[in-house]
Amino acid sequence: MKSNIVFSICLFNLLLVFCRPLSATLLSPIENVPLSDKLNALNKNEQSPLMTDSISFSTSDSIAPYFFADEEIGVQYDLLKAALDSKNIAIKEIVHAPNLRAQRLVRTHKIDCMINTPDNVAGLFYTQSLIEYKNSAFYLSKNNLNIEKISDLNTLSVLGFQNSKQYLGNKFKDIANGNPHFSEITNQKSQVVMLFNGYVQVIVLERRIFEYYRYLLASKLDTSVAVTEVSLFEPAQRKIACHDKITAEEIDSAITSLKQSNRYQDILELAEKNYYQPQTKTPSQ
Incomplete structure (x- = not known):
């Protein structure tokens, strides 16, 4: 009877010896990893874990x-x-x-x-x-400006929208930088006003924006006068x-x-x- 008890105790201790390393092996890689690393690991397996709302x-x-x-x-x-x-x-x-x-x-x-x-x-x-x-150059038709290419703007007074030199390509940027009569303005409504009032010869503006302000200003300015649009620029994405x-x-x-x-x-x-x-x-x- 006593020998059986001793044998059972030895067997139990032996099992503990084998089980303890196994438990440690299974648990330590999970328990010892910081929470931030676990989240990063999950993020790698999901395309967009937290969708923007x-x-x-x-x-x-x-x-x-x-x-x-x-x-x-x-x-x-x-x-x-x-x-x-x-x-x-x-x-x-x-x-x-x-x-x-x-x-x-x-x-x-x-x-x-x-x-x-x-x-x-x-x-x-x-x-x-x-x-x-679709950005274009606009001028009053009565002025008979001969504009066929971007370089034709070189000697004219031109008013562009703000940062237009960064949006309209290197060729336009070079011409604008070399033209002392070129300037930019933040307010595109003012561009249209200055064109119809004759303060500038040419404005560079997007087509739909020009038509919008031309319509809007009709009660304040004579915007019915003929305007020539010259498509100097490729459609801008x-x-x-x-x-x-x-x-x-x-x-x-x-x-x-x-x-x-x-x-x-x-x-x-x-x-x-x-x-x-x-x-x-x-x-x-």
């Missing part, structure tokens, strides 16, 4: 009919909202600011993303283009850039979904029909 944006001050500072409407606003809606992402806010400040807000992480970011801004992550802008890579990827995916739907073309067709002129109403969603 709202995103803040910055964009230009004067950008009607693409965005309006005091209304949730506009060609580009409706495209952006439709894209984000497809992924259940809300627009947290849109801050309107001059181009350079709008960019700085993103680079300093005060805002998530900038709409219509110039190419190759260091440290930012880009989406595909949401829409294309308008991308969104974010300080966070995952956010940019989510927006890019949302834009892809929108472009594959009928809604994308529907909004562009509304723009072609001047739906976003001042007298129009918000399109139905």
Whole structure:
């Protein structure tokens, strides 16, 4: 009887010897790893572990009919909202600011993303283009300016939108830098006013923006006089850039979904029909 008890105790101790290293081997890699490392390991196995539910944006001050500072409407606003809606992402806010400040807000992480970011801004992550802008040179037809190429702007008084030298290519940048009569302005409405008042010979502006302000100013200026538009620039892709890579990827995916739907073309067709002129109403969603 006593020998059986001794044998049982020895057997139990022997089992403990073999089991203890096994337990330690199984537990230590998990228990000794910091929580942050565990989360990082999980993140590697998931494409987007924490989906963004709202995103803040910055964009230009004067950008009607693409965005309006005091209304949730506009060609580009409706495209952006439709894209984000497809992924259940809300627009947290849109801050309107001059181009350079709008960019700085993103680079300093005060805002998530900038709409219509110039190419190759260091440290930012880009989406595909949401829409294309068509920038042109406009002058009063009665002035008979002979403008056929960008270099023809070299001796004329030209007023561009702010940071236009960064948006319109190196050839335009070189001409603008060498022309003492070239300047930029933040307010695009003022560009149109200065053209029709004869203060400048040429303005460089996006086509839909020019037509919007031409219509808006009709009660204050004679904007019915003939204007010549010269298409000197290729259609410009308008991308969104974010300080966070995952956010940019989510927006890019949302834009892809929108472009594959009928809604994308529907909004562009509304723009072609001047739906976003001042007298129009918000399109139905």
